[in-house]
Amino acid sequence: MEIKKGIAVSPGISIAKSLIIDSEDYRIPRRSIEPAQRMAEIQRVRTAFQDAARQLGQLESAQERTDGGKIKDIFAVHLRFLRDKSLRSKIRGVITTDLVTAEYAVSTVLREIASHFTNAKDPYISERAADIYDIERRLLKQLLGRRREDVEHLSQEVTIVARELSPTQTAGFDKKYVKGIATDAGGRTSHTAIVARSLGIPAVMALEDLTEIVRGGDTIIVDGNRGIVIVNPDEETIRQCERYGRELTELEHKLDAIKEKPAETRDGVKITLLGNIEFPSEAEIVLQKGGEGIGLYRTEFLYLNRPTEPTEQEHYEAYAKTAQVLMQRPLVIRTVDLGADKYTQSKRFAPEPNPFLGLRSIRFSLQNLTMFKTQLRAILRASVLGRVKVMFPLITNLQEMMQAKMILRDVMDDLDEESIAYNRDIEVGIMIETPSAALMASALARGADFFSIGTNDLTQYTLAVDRGNELVSTLYSAADPAVLYLIKAVIQDAHKAQIDVAVCGEMASEPEHIMLLLGMGVRTLSLTSPMIPEIKQIIRSVTIEDCNNVARKVLGMSSERQVSNYLRDATRKILPEAF
Amino acid sequence: MRPAMQFVDIANQFDCDITVSNDENNVDGKSIMQISMLAAACGTRLKIKAQGRDAEKAVKVLKELVEEKHFDEPTPSEQKNARI
Known part of the structure; x- marks a missing residue:
């Protein structure tokens, strides 16, 4: 039994045998086989060579000799390799002695040959190394392609294990047989995570080296609530997990019943529950789950997975579509929060040494004004279609906020000149997600129409912890007294200035933190849609007086552990099924 | 890699074992993988050995290919000499 901790991206729990999908674009992880499996793997290699050779033979003979036969010759050389007995016997040898899968053996042998060429002095x-890589890819496609067909024609329940999955691949999964998803890479906000969530398949990502541990056919538990994957669990663990799964299903049915009821405490205080979304199509899901609008529309997805920046029209269409679904319900569009990721880093000549303290988010927008203005124009144009608000991320000082607002006014002037309609009184808010913004909240509140506290970044920056780094991730906790101190201060400053304050970080979707947040004075929460019913259930089970008592107690505590334990106990009394 | 392809294509027509060697390695003359790796490592002096039914003819034809035809696309840095 091995327990791996990752990031929970799609809730639910599942037990099923693993089906491993590799991608020919990645290094194939070393994966062991049982001695008895050797013959089967060798047969797979033989079939892959035969099929690849047949395919290539067809390609070769279809090729005209128009270019002097160069392409034809390249195919001919590849074909000789595929028919080379000593190459095949080398691969067979690796399978037999090292006890590894066909994919791994093919990949290592061919890469070894390729590196032999790469090292030659003669250019x-x-x-020629490129030819060898091409042959490798062709063989892997044969070997892996069959695995993919397996996914399409499943006849038994499986857990999909992969280094990374594309959203398209994931969208093709049959929910009847694909019970869980576990990947090495990815995170909560990856497209694949979003697809898994909307399909309702439990998923855990960022498991780092899971594909190297798991063998095909291993029993895998995917716990999409706690972000845990258990490989080959013992009987006791399986029993526990089954019990937990049943409880979750019961809870879900119970929660379905309260979707229509208001999010109101027992003593009649109304709480606004909004959804966090990445795609226009998710707005509908938020409403289905009982959300009253969108508190955070992350617009980064318009920029990712494409070679060029999105056009104003593309922005507009996404916002307009969302606004139309919501009608007059609030829609907070956050301007792009790029940076510290592939998108900005790949466009730089030298990667930043410290990207999380570098050119990201609003800083990136303020230095790329054309791009920023394009987005603001689209938001303003969409503002006539509903209750659209605009929000700036990662503000660290007053000047940044004023600058962003000034640019917004510039764009308004442009629209005026062109006589394009927009809502002149659009509400402009900021994310409070840096300690400096939290400390300066009273000054910022004078220039903002609302605050939204981003607890993920606020925690990371306050505690100086990268939660993706497993060496220090245990230090990451939104329940740390230092973080709570800042949150409390922000809420007080917002109340003094009489502006709205919402919490839109993960904290707002964590049952144990709800009483505390209400007790600290929060009345608006924005969270991932699947959690809305459960959080509503908690709200409907408490009184504000209970919450105030919890907050008073917690704010007097000085250690994270004390706070966490206390909050867990307090919440367990309200909603025992949640734990 | 076209020269290597021509070499193994011819080698494979014969019913004998063909070994090609430079100063360090001996490889199977019928395997494109081995021949091309040998060329990549060295590319200058090659020794061709054959054993079997039509060994003599095989060596003659292969020698002719390497020595006289210089293949049809000799690489600039390569000067191949074959010795028996």
Whole structure:
């Protein structure tokens, strides 16, 4: 039994045998086989060579000799390799002695040959490495392609294990047979996570080296609530997990019943529950789950997975579509929060040494004004279609906020000149997600129409912890007294200035933190849609007086552990099924 | 890699074992993988050995290919000499 901790991206729990999907674009992880499996793997290699050779033979003969036969010759050389007995016997040898899968053996042997060419001094010869990689890819496609067909024609329940999955791949999964998803890479906000969530398949990502541990057919538990994957669990663990799964299903049915009821405490205080979304299509799901609008529309997804920046029209269409679904319900569009990721880093000549303290988010927008203005124009144009608000991320000082607002006014002037309609009184808010913004909240409140506290970044920056780094991730906790101190201060400053304050970080979707947040004075929460019913259930089970008592107690505590334990106990009394 | 392809294509027509060697390694003359790796490592002096029914003819034809035809696309840095 091995327990791996990752990031929970899609809730639910499942037990099923693993089906591993590799991608020919990645290094194939080393994966062991049982001695008895050797013959089967060798047969797979033989079939892959035969099929690849047949395919290539067809390609070769279809090729005209128009270019002097160069392409034809390249195919011919590849074909000789596929028919080379000593190459195949080398791969067979690796399978037999090292006890590894066909994919791994093919990949290592061919890469070894390729590196032999790469090291040659003669450029004519070193360039031949590309041919070898091409042959490798062709063989892997044969080996892995069959696995993919397996996914399409499943006849039994499986857990999909992969290094990374594309959203398209994931969208093709049959929910009847694909019971869980576990991947090495990815995170909560990856497209694949979003697809898994909307399909309702439990998923855990960022498991780092899971594909190297799991063998095909291993029993896998995916706990999409706690972000845990258990490989080959013992009987007791399986029993526990089954019990937990049943409880979750019961809870879900119970929660379905309260979707229509208001999010109101027992003593009649109304709480606004909003959804966090990444795609227009998710707005509908938020409403289905009982959300009253969108508190955080993350617009980064318009920029990712594409070679060029989105056009104003593309922005507009996404916002307009969302606004139309919501009608007059609030829609908070956050301007792009890029940076510290592939998108900005790949466009830089030298990667930043410290990207989380670098050119990200609003800083990136303020230095790329054309891009920023394009987005603001689209938001303003969409503002006539509903209750659209605009929000700036990662504000660290007053000047940044004023600058962003000034640019918004510039864009308004442009629209005026062109006689394009927009809502002149659009509400403009900021994310409070840096300690400096939290400390300066009273000054910022004078220039903002609302605050939204981003607890994920606020926690990371306050505690100086990268939660993706497993060496220190245990230090990451929104329940740390230092973080709570800042949250409390922000809420007080917002109340003094009489502006709205919402919490939109993960904290707002964590049952144990709800009483505390209400007790500290929060009346608006924005969270991932699947959690809305459960959080509403908690709200409907408490009184504000209970919450105030919890907050008073917690704010007097000085250690994170004390706070966490206390909050867990307090919440367990309200909603025992949640734990 | 076209020269290597021509070499193994011819080698494979014969019913004998063909070994090609430079100063360090001996490889199977019928395997494109081995021949091309040998060329990549060295590419200068090659020794061709054959054993079997039509060994003599095989060596003659292969020698002719390497020595006289210089293949049809010799690489600039390569000067191949074959010795028996």
